[in-house]
Amino acid sequence: MENITFRIRRYDGTNTWVQEYRLPYEKGKTILWALTKIKDEIDPTLNFTSACRHAICGSCGVKVNGHAFLACKTSLDKLLETFDTSVLYFEPLGNYDVVRDLVVDWKPKMEKMKKVKPWLLPSREGSKEEGFRQSKQQFAKISSSTDCILCGICASECGQLAINDGGYLEPFIINKAYRFVVDSRDNAPEEHIRPVLENELWKCIHCMQCVSKCPKEIPLTDEIAYLRKETMKMGEVHNQGARHAYAFYHDVKKWGRLNEMTLPVKTDGMVTTLRKRIPFAYRMIVKGKINPLRLPKAVKGIKGVRKIYQQVEEESKS
């Protein structure tokens, strides 16, 4: 391959257009190298953000061929191989307002982050002599969540944010809440969790895009699962998400599988199910997906399933 074509979505505050640039292929170069070369040698009007060039400052997130990448950490070779093309289409991160070209507006996100009180709410004052010491085990709990560099890639890829009208929190905000919830020095975990719950914690659709794209490999969906469990421990069980989780738990324990007939009733209650789901259920019956006359039967290996439940339940008590 001799050249790579860069099609970049431009925006000047009023107009949007796509501008094309060409660079000769060079082995081992990054996305950021290409953007910098275009700006330095071809078009100084191109806007993008970057600073550290070492995957630390988090400022160089950008979308290429529909997916978000950290520009300084991602090689062009990887993109060319992944997309099997020498034409790369650049856009600003998704689920953000755009300021200019590839520059997005972080201010609304930072305002939103304040909801989860992203700071330590300590039980006591740290002293000059002792500070806020933690054991290795205590530090291990916050270790991966503190790796977040606020690059925004998880938010750009988030399937729920893409369809939500603003209520759902960006995965990195959920991560920030989690980071203080599990911090041994924090004395008010509820003050971080409750805003996450009130901002549609249960709406995560488990698309896993945040996890698979996070350049720091932060296990965001594990954190979401942990926070959900904590809200249930706080007694927050009368919401759609918690009821749905309980329905899964009890169905699988009883039959080793889900009962699609009763799942909506257990999740939404009889009235809502009748009001909202009857046409859908009718279509499922007609297409043979569910059979209201067939009572659920336990799967063959149900004894094994129950053993797993027993073991997990005993372990969670200890």
Ligand code: SF4
């Ligand atoms: S959680 Fe990962 S993807 Fe999201 S902002 Fe932090 S480092 Fe970036």
Ligand code: SF4
């Ligand atoms: S798994 Fe949940 S939080 Fe992560 S990107 Fe998908 S919807 Fe968003």
Ligand code: FES
């Ligand atoms: S330039 Fe700092 S993370 Fe890429």
